[in-house]
Amino acid sequence: MEDLGRAGDITTDALIPADLHATGLFVARQPGTIAGMGLARLAFALVDPRVVLTITAADGTPVRPGDAVARLEGPARGILTGERVALNFLGHLSGIATATASIAGAIAHTRTHIVCTRKTTPGLRVVEKYAVRCGGGMNHRFGLDDAILIKDNHIAIAGGIAPALERARAHAGHLVKIELEVDTLAQLDQALALGVDAVLLDNMTLEDLRTAVTMVAGRAVTEASGRINLETAPAIAETGVDLISAGWLTHSAAVLDIGLDISA
């Protein structure tokens, strides 16, 4: 609806005969990892269900420039009218999968996993989280109701780590985990004494991260965040943290360039 408006695709309707059959290829113009084929297919199903999309690179597949990722067959009008929406989904989600896969590759020599955050594009959280998984990443909370994550602002207002953790434990259902953000090793020490399921080690030095992992000693999941990118990720992962998390995977990844080659 967003693309068709009230009058529909007036260019295609004017130029392309209604009964013309065509075939098309979605072709990667860049190296990357594919995600979003289901939504691309849905876009065509809504525009013209006679357009058949055959997937040649399923979600999660790495591609090189020139690789065909899907084949289209059906009315030329439907292919041309649905193209942009399909590619907007496919490019956006493949961009996220590609960014995730690049980090995942860079830390593959460690046991650390890359996870995304709640910094997602409004309206697209569920599919963006899916794209992260296609790229080999894992998901953090899907929303505010999934688990308790106590951040610096919460601690400050609650009056410290101890009262914060106490209230969290009193209110949490028996299937709800509690994670706590700590900025210093002193805070970590306090958190471990009180007991938590996971700790978010925010913006710590590599040395502090190493110490933190040693202090935790398996008693909680360790997650490092802050300034995660292709250059910094390997060293951070090598500190032994369980997870590294990065908001930009979902909010700032560039689209993967995919184009349509059509022939009637």
Place this chain on the structure above:
Amino acid sequence: MEDLGRAGDITTDALIPADLHATGLFVARQPGTIAGMGLARLAFALVDPRVVLTITAADGTPVRPGDAVARLEGPARGILTGERVALNFLGHLSGIATATASIAGAIAHTRTHIVCTRKTTPGLRVVEKYAVRCGGGMNHRFGLDDAILIKDNHIAIAGGIAPALERARAHAGHLVKIELEVDTLAQLDQALALGVDAVLLDNMTLEDLRTAVTMVAGRAVTEASGRINLETAPAIAETGVDLISAGWLTHSAAVLDIGLDISA
């Protein structure tokens, strides 16, 4: 709804007293241009209408790191619960405005304008187009029904520029403009002979763009596209084209980093 789920913000509900009043500041962590204050305010209105957001940097305003862009006042719970959705909108749209403003600045010495395309994030087209305007850019078509834009695939299927333009003119309502994509000066020559409202000069060399502007001589709007970025934009604009268009403004701009400082 996307962020609150069924059980709501269980962290804030557990830790923060219901009657605690707080004030907060949204602070830019990077230089950029603001867009999306209306949606940030809407996010809080939906979470808790008692949270008052006072804008200190209106949409379109350039900001420096450390600048407060909005002030929040109201129940601490509402501020903490609405924060992420508000910042997801504000960061995404300010990122687009910032990218647009950087290009607009780079070509400010010319009469050329920067315009966005239909390569937008699904579901957010209208607000992303608005963010482009906040950054000093102009908008291309909002959808397939706004105007006729004949691209290479259309020309190929229609059997050439002449039959394509002929059919377009026969079907176009009297208030519908026609733009044609041309890849070569020979195509441009043909298009001008037949008459069009605008020409999309795709991936031409600077020299060809200069020649094209001379050939058109004001008879049509000229739009250059392909490989537009901060480095290439000035020279392209100096060829004299009316418009340069770039999809990445809306599909690949990184978010503008904005954070919340809160005190209860």
Place this chain on the structure above:
Amino acid sequence: MEDLGRAGDITTDALIPADLHATGLFVARQPGTIAGMGLARLAFALVDPRVVLTITAADGTPVRPGDAVARLEGPARGILTGERVALNFLGHLSGIATATASIAGAIAHTRTHIVCTRKTTPGLRVVEKYAVRCGGGMNHRFGLDDAILIKDNHIAIAGGIAPALERARAHAGHLVKIELEVDTLAQLDQALALGVDAVLLDNMTLEDLRTAVTMVAGRAVTEASGRINLETAPAIAETGVDLISAGWLTHSAAVLDIGLDISA
């Protein structure tokens, strides 16, 4: 939903056996032009997808009293329950197509086209505009965002034709056309001097229309409006205007009387 309410078609459910098969004919009771078969079919698809509607007079077809326009086959209950909604759509849209076709026929000896306006029934604009096309007419703007149409109230508030056109041109995207309403030849003269894409000649005498066409001399599209009906249309078209527009096509056309003949 509007017709079935909560309890459904209690008459049919009480009287007609669930397994009774029937055939029906939609028969025109008046001469006219058909539009709305797609929505008639949709009405049955929503009520009972086993009812098969076979179109015998496609949209745009002229019919005479007694002509069968569609054949129905399926469960008698579904046919009887869906009848009214299907006929409400079919009658309403065929009424618009019929009114349009009558005007189109009356001006067929000229090069003038009949166009509809934004005076449509709330909620039905897109399908009413489609019905106008079925009757041989053309469409004006689908909404306020399609093109700039400067009317008398705009001119008055903007302070005259010159400032109105100037502001319009400054704000219009490169694919947006500008039409201006003029009530006098003096205004037309001013508009032509400033340049516009189209002029709306409102309520002018035949003589003034003829003069206007001469003055315009192909530099803009000419559209005559006001008091267009079967009697006045031929003479107005003979003045040489490109378009005549009439709101009553969509807001006041009487339904085309179509009935259901059923046999079980």
Place this chain on the structure above:
Amino acid sequence: MEDLGRAGDITTDALIPADLHATGLFVARQPGTIAGMGLARLAFALVDPRVVLTITAADGTPVRPGDAVARLEGPARGILTGERVALNFLGHLSGIATATASIAGAIAHTRTHIVCTRKTTPGLRVVEKYAVRCGGGMNHRFGLDDAILIKDNHIAIAGGIAPALERARAHAGHLVKIELEVDTLAQLDQALALGVDAVLLDNMTLEDLRTAVTMVAGRAVTEASGRINLETAPAIAETGVDLISAGWLTHSAAVLDIGLDISA
């Protein structure tokens, strides 16, 4: 949404200053009866809640050409942008009220009432039925679930009046009335012997209607339908039937012409 599309009222936004205040009058251009003020007010509330609509001719009021029916005050942009949707509602519903009032006036010397049918514009049934009441008419069924109305097609399929009535009575809830369509006095005789709440006397001659009223003798409500218009209504009402019903009140009434006079 239908009128604003994605880009909004680009004419008004370009030409009219955002802070310009204006007043306007909705003025009747024809004699008629008003209906739809609530929806007109809603249209402005959705476009710009600062536009205040003061009703000077409430729903149900008869008006003459030149009468102001409502006064508008607020931002000029909001008044101009909301005008068309407000008038589309007001004109459509006032047209129905006007048609109803003309029939109601023509039969005011009798005890007969005019009622509308289910032949309404899709999506607008509830408000069209309201407009009929504004014009002094009464409403028939709102939908298929309101009451049992056995028509000729039902009788034919059910195998006659007796089995039809029998099944209807067996299935009807204790608060559901039963009306039966009869085309002849013989059918009426049969219906009265079996007992019904109301009879629909379809397309009977005046003489048959008079006989029917005598036969019924108050044992059922009598409703005459078929070819009801301003010329035929008085004589039909004078036969003594309780109700006359006409589908065209809601499906074919012409809009009442109402215009906007604005001054800034």
Place this chain on the structure above:
Amino acid sequence: MEDLGRAGDITTDALIPADLHATGLFVARQPGTIAGMGLARLAFALVDPRVVLTITAADGTPVRPGDAVARLEGPARGILTGERVALNFLGHLSGIATATASIAGAIAHTRTHIVCTRKTTPGLRVVEKYAVRCGGGMNHRFGLDDAILIKDNHIAIAGGIAPALERARAHAGHLVKIELEVDTLAQLDQALALGVDAVLLDNMTLEDLRTAVTMVAGRAVTEASGRINLETAPAIAETGVDLISAGWLTHSAAVLDIGLDISA
């Protein structure tokens, strides 16, 4: 959506292979009457359309503990994920049908019918009324617009039975019935003198009910309400009232216990 949330059935997705085929049986754990098979099937259709539900105990069928009521076949994941929603519908509606059937059975030796009220679970009225019919009951009003039911509060405010009935009759359409609640025989006497379609005899003694039935003598439908349960229903029905009504059928019936036996 209510059950799947954002991340879906994470247990089943983790444990059950995507390609595992399974069969399951919905088995009654209690004696009762079935209702809601259509919604159970819909639940699976929404979760995974490949799951085929074959009904072995159609709506309205009495079942004993151990009876299979439906057979499921398809992907194990779909069966496990859709189970709870399907059973929530099936159990709730079968509970209502079972409660209704128990009362219907207890009064089967009389000519009295059991009817439900508007005291339904918000959002589920239409399907709960259907479940009552599956259990052998009849439906009262579906909503406030179905018929006029004048209750004690209406009478008190209207100033008595006479003005209440008078106003009701003046406003009621010709297909709208009127029922009146009476608490005493004196009120009943008054109501009968004025004429009503039905009387609601609220909380009367058995003796008063018997007298009321004699007084009414077929001139109105008689409905007894108040304290209807399995013990009281037979004696109340034996007073000769046409209907007995009970809100708890729809608002307080316990679910019928139905479980899933699955094998892969």
Place this chain on the structure above:
Amino acid sequence: MEDLGRAGDITTDALIPADLHATGLFVARQPGTIAGMGLARLAFALVDPRVVLTITAADGTPVRPGDAVARLEGPARGILTGERVALNFLGHLSGIATATASIAGAIAHTRTHIVCTRKTTPGLRVVEKYAVRCGGGMNHRFGLDDAILIKDNHIAIAGGIAPALERARAHAGHLVKIELEVDTLAQLDQALALGVDAVLLDNMTLEDLRTAVTMVAGRAVTEASGRINLETAPAIAETGVDLISAGWLTHSAAVLDIGLDISA
């Protein structure tokens, strides 16, 4: 909408003057615990925002027969029209709160908590879970995506407890807890050896429950389910389990009887 239908409250509209002001009291007819005041207020806000509902017994308050729980003031029409929907919500949710409070009271001498399940009324899960909290209970999962709960069917298909737990752990995000249903002490032993966050002890004898609590020794949360009611709950709680869970709190609790006393 469900209650008003298309024509609205025709009884109240006919009988009660539009300008009549009234006051009303919602009065408990039974002892219980209140829940649902917010939805009761919403019902009136949707029907007529001028009706003011003043809460005298907030959600979670125990009430006795005769206690006023809310006071209504405003147009008599609005009070009468909104009454049923408001009471349907209030009665349903208070019924759940009352049932929960009765169990919570019966086990108050222990450290055990009562929790609800996913066996809720379709469409009302979130508010029913809230009602449980009003009654002093706690909530289990809100949906299938909240946590991993491995039931007997999952174990059977996965091939045993060990592979089931292994797969669960491999797929679970770092903030997702895992609960396992065990029917025997042998299964419990196996589960504890492998490690789980919680165990669901289904239908165990009191003796087995006691042994299970000893075996677990604080290493996991213990939840007992099956045949929980007012009689069995105390003894089950006294075994030392952390939680007892019961589906009937949400799917089979009878409404709390609350009535409206109105005076105009």
